[in-house]
Amino acid sequence: MVLIVISSTLLVIRFIYPYFLKQDEIIIKDLPLLSVDEPLNHFGRSQEPVIKKEKDQLFVFDPNTVSYDQLLSLGFSGKTAGALIKFRNKGFIFKTKPDLKKVYGVTDDLYSRLEPYILIPGSQKPEQISSKAINEKPTSKSASFSKIELNSADSAALVSANGIGPVFARRILKYRNLLGGFVSVEQLKEVYGFNEEIYIDVKDNFKVDAQLVKKLNLNKDDFKTVNKHPYLTYELTGSIFNLRRKTSVTAANLKDLINDDVLYAKVLPYLSFD
Secondary structure: OHHHHHHHHHHHHHHHHHHHOOOOOOOHHHOOOOOOOOOEOOOOOEOOOOOOOOOOOOOOEOOOOOOHHHHHHHOOOHHHHHHHHHHHHOOOOOOOHHHHHHOOOOOHHHHHHHHHHEOOOOOOOHHHOOOOOOOOOOOHHHHHHHOEEOOOOOHHHHHOOOOOOHHHHHHHHHHHHHHOOOOOHHHHHHOOOOOHHHHHHHHHHEEOOHHHOOOEEOOOOOHHHHHOOOOOOHHHHHHHHHHHHHOOOOHHHHHHHHOOHHHHHHHHHHEEOO
């Protein structure tokens, strides 16, 4: 009888006791955070962090002074960047742009993409150097000859103009790529940081061949290609494609769609309707 009473008491205690226990509060904020870039292995521990490679960034550079990290930003692989540094440490001096192709790993595609951004001081051809840069007052004939054509100039030619440094040269090339080319020298004022004062100082150094402009075909090019143009907003591009679903886009119905004579005049040189 006693054993039955003891067993019953212990059984009751077993079921009732947990209700009298107070659990410690878990404070979430004190727990270590797991980065989204640290994937878990099958044991729940974080593996070695995934290194994200930043998008290639093009900028004006001198192969004789550019750093290893800058080469990686330009799109060089680690092996090719190391080869260039090693090549340079052995005493090689890059005297012309094509010398870059002597580095192991520099493909024709990589060189073609970087060529406009290569700047080797003192390597400019005499005809690329503006009269302003050599402190000479030119005649009207020599001034015309020495002007730099904006749609074909590389970084070295741009920097040869008095008042244009590597930073502005890079911005001009970037904006030219976005536009598809310049149709007037005055568009330099649309380049970031290019104020009226700078424009007045440098405008006489440049000329434009509008035939070199790359045009958008509004009846054939895809949405992403058209929308990249700096004169076309996302909304306007959407309206153009809505029109295109109904009929062919023409200069006339586009003008009605834009309903802004100033904007229409700016963007028309960049468009074709074939």
